[in-house]
Amino acid sequence: MQDSADFISFFYKLVSEAVRGLLAGWGIEKLADMYTLEPASRRGHGDLATSMALVASGMINHPPRQLAEELVAAMQANQGLKELTRFEVAGPGFINFFLKEDALVGAVGSALALGTHFGSGDPDHPEKILLEFVSANPTGQLHVGHARYAAYGDSLKRVLAFLGHDVTTEFYINDYGAQMEIFGRSLAARYAQTLGLEAELPVDGYRGDYPRRVAARIAGEIGDRLRDEVTPAPSAAAIDFFRERGCEIVLAEMKAELDGFRVDFDSWFSEASLYAVGAAQKIVDKLKGPGETETREGALWLKTTRYGDDKDRVLIRKHGEPTYFASDIAYHFDKATRPQHFNRLINIWGADHHGYVARMKAAMQALEPLVPENERPQLEIIIGQLVNVIERGERRQMSKRKGTMVTLKELLTGIGVDAARFFLVDRSHDSAMDLDMEKAKLKSEENPVYYVQYAHARICSIVRKAEADGFRMINYDGYSGLSNQERQLIMDVLFFPQVVDGAGRMREPHRLTAYGRALAASFHVFYHNCPVLGAEPQAASFRLDLCRLVRSTIATSLELIGVSAPQSM
RNA sequence: GCGCCCGUAGCUCAGUUGGAUAGAGCGUUGGACUACGAAUCCAAAGGCCACAGGUUCGAAUCCUGUCGGGCGCGCCA
Known part of the structure; x- marks a missing residue:
């Protein structure tokens, strides 16, 4: 019947072929490749239906039922199509297809013969995609928000790969900057406390049980070797040490948890590694050249308003340090210029970052002259809505610093991988989701x-x-x-x-x-x-x-x- | 104030890019196992698709406005 194509696609093409000449005569040939073929909505309407005649009617201003009759006549002239189905014009001008039994029986056999490839794709234009998601700060545990993006992103990866695209997934590690510094200081303080020393958490320090556990583990590794480095205040070297060792421990745990959640990243990319080679400063220097930047109020700005952003954005602060935006540009430049030559970069961001989209897209445009024309990837940013945790009927604020979030681990032990992934992916990523852990646990059996x-x-x-x-x-x-x-x-x-x-x-x-x-x-x-x-x-x-x-x-x-x-x- | 997302059954949510009479799960009510698995099936009840206009053969879907909710609007990340 057909080679590698599935039955519905095959049928679609047969219909296209049958009506193409007729449509071309009406000057609307493109409809042959963009009409809709859908499962009939109810009994008596056949198995498949198309609104082709209704759409054509709008395009050339002829009565739809008359067009439908002419289209059906053309379809009946197609011998292959005629063997599969019979036709009927119904309602305002729908064409209903009643598939013949041997066509259906044969289609089942053909699909079965494809084995696990049934539904998989062989796209005309396979893409090389770099898909980035989760990308949490390594300063604590993954929470249900991350879990949602992990489930969504990993599923998207599986789907795109199944469809024949070449997908690489990446976790961008935000292991640089003020948050990491505070995390290092918090660990140093907790470490001191485990040694029985007087030490206070920084004002914005990370509270909760988790950093305490990380600090205790480090204490187990190094004993009291850094005793004199952490009190009364931690030395710069101590902060560096705790930051780095803490980051390693947190990342290892994240990997293990994601592994348990069946989410496997092909690549883990460190923001700090960009700084180690001065990448942010370098990319800023390159942008200066073509006049994309301007110095104002003591800072260096990228003129993103040239590309549709609503205000310009700072790259280098008054005091000389690059902003997160600058390093993010360096990161995206890196992604755009890797030897794999990705032609599409997909970022999955939380809704709390949607205000960042315009500037990042503007930055990509500013970067264009720095990337050979035929190698410029398209940046696609997907915004995922947030997860609200409901507790006793009220929304609970999730704060990593206060240590009050529902963790991925809690989700896994509470309701299990299968139920959790199904639940998280079941809702459109475009809608905010309420999660009541008590109910989720109770209801897990009826998931x-x-x-x-x-x-x-x-x-x-x-x-x-x-x-x-x-x-x-x-x-x-x-x-x-x-x-x-x-x-x-x-x-x-x-x-x-x-x-x-x-x-x-x-x-x-x-x-x-x-x-x-x-x-x-x-x-x-x-x-x-x-x-x-x-x-x-x-x-x-x-x-x-x-x-x-x-x-x-x-x-x-x-x-x-x-x-x-x-x-x- | 401006921008993005959302508003569908009592609850949680789908709705195939504008199709024919609006869908599922949970919950409620009543039924079906001497049967290849009852973690299932069948039936009933439940709706001004937030509201008001507009576009057209046709709107939950697209446009405008209003109301309500979420998230943003840093020389934070």
């Missing part, structure tokens, strides 16, 4: 992830039984008499490639959780209405293959969001 996993386990059970019973598959070409439930299940599973494609293109992995739920529901309904192994031999063979396809599709859709697909539960 929809189990509904989807159960469908998978159930199918595994059927397949196991088939093997145990020595079930023999027979050829089911020509099988007919599809029930409504199996027809629905077939259509749902055949649409998987379009769902993955949309999830990748729109950067919306949450479409996969919705899809997984819908496919599982469709399967459960099928299961209750259509015996598999008990059916007559041809039906049994077909249904068993359908089950296998659904099983592997559920497994893939879960895999793409980092959730396991158990064989039994």
Whole structure:
């Protein structure tokens, strides 16, 4: 029937071919490649539907139903298409497709033959993508906000890679600057206290249990060797030591936790490493050349308003230190000029950083002359909304410095990886999310992830039984008499490639959780209405293959969001 | 004040880039296992898609305005 393409894409192209000439005659040929083909919304409307005639009607000002009739005539002239379906014009001018049974039966077999590649892509223009997310300060534990971005970013990576793009993930370590300094001082103070010395946390110091534990661990490593360096006030060398050692310990723990959350970064990039080579100063000097900067009020500014920002931004402060913005430009310049030649840089930022987008994009434009024209990557910034923690009906302020946030660790021990990832990815990243830990723990057993996993386990059970019973598959070409439930299940599973494609293109992995739920529901309904192994031999063979396809599709859709697909539960 | 995001069933949220009669889970009510797994299924109830205009064959979806909520608007990171 088709080679590597999935059935729906194949069908789409057949329709395109059939109507292209007609559309070209009307001067709207482009519609052949941008019309919509969707699952019919309800029974009686067939299996697939297109609003092509309605859209064409708006473009050339002809009555839609008449256009629909002409389009159908063109489709009927396409022999391949005619073998797959019959047509009907309905309502204001929809064209409904009623797929023939052998087309559906054949499509299941073809999809199954693709194995785990069903739904995977081979894009016309594969991209080399550097995807950056989480990027937390190494001054404490990862919290549920980070968990949300980790789940989202990692799922997006899996989806884009599945679609055939070359994706590298990166964690940018903000291990430089005032926050790190305060963290080092906080650890020094806690260290002194573990030795029984009098020491006070800095005013803005990191409170809570976590820095205390890190300090205790360092004390275990070095004993009282730095006793004289930390009191009455820590020496510069002591601060450096605690900052660096603390950073190492925190990062190691973050890696371990992310690993437990099934999030694996290809690269960890240190901000401090940029300073070690003077990268911020260097990039600022390069920007001075083409007149992108200006000195004002004793500071050096980047004229970002030239590129749509609402005000210019400081690169070098009055007292000579580069701003975070300057080092971020150095970082982005680095990303733009790596030997891999990424053609797309995707950053996932929290909503609290959205005000930063305009200046970063402006900076990228200012950098353009410094990067060869055919090597300039496109910068794409995705803003993820925040997670609100609800406690006893009230919002709880999350503060790392006060040590009052709900941690990723808490989430994992409370509700587990599968439930947590499913829950976090299930909502659009564009909507703020309320998380009530008490309810989340109570509700973890009714998390929809189990509904989807159960469908998978159930199918595994059927397949196991088939093997145990020595079930023999027979050829089911020509099988007919599809029930409504199996027809629905077939259509749902055949649409998987379009769902993955949309999830990748729109950067919306949450479409996969919705899809997984819908496919599982469709399967459960099928299961209750259509015996598999008990059916007559041809039906049994077909249904068993359908089950296998659904099983592997559920497994893939879960895999793409980092959730396991158990064989039994 | 300005900018971005959001407002859909009692609660938590989807809604395939503008499609046909608005969807799911939880909760409520009532049903289905001597059956390939009841972590399931079936049925009922529940809606002025915040509000008001506009665009068109058609709007939860796009535009304008209003109201309400979140987040920003540093020579912090």
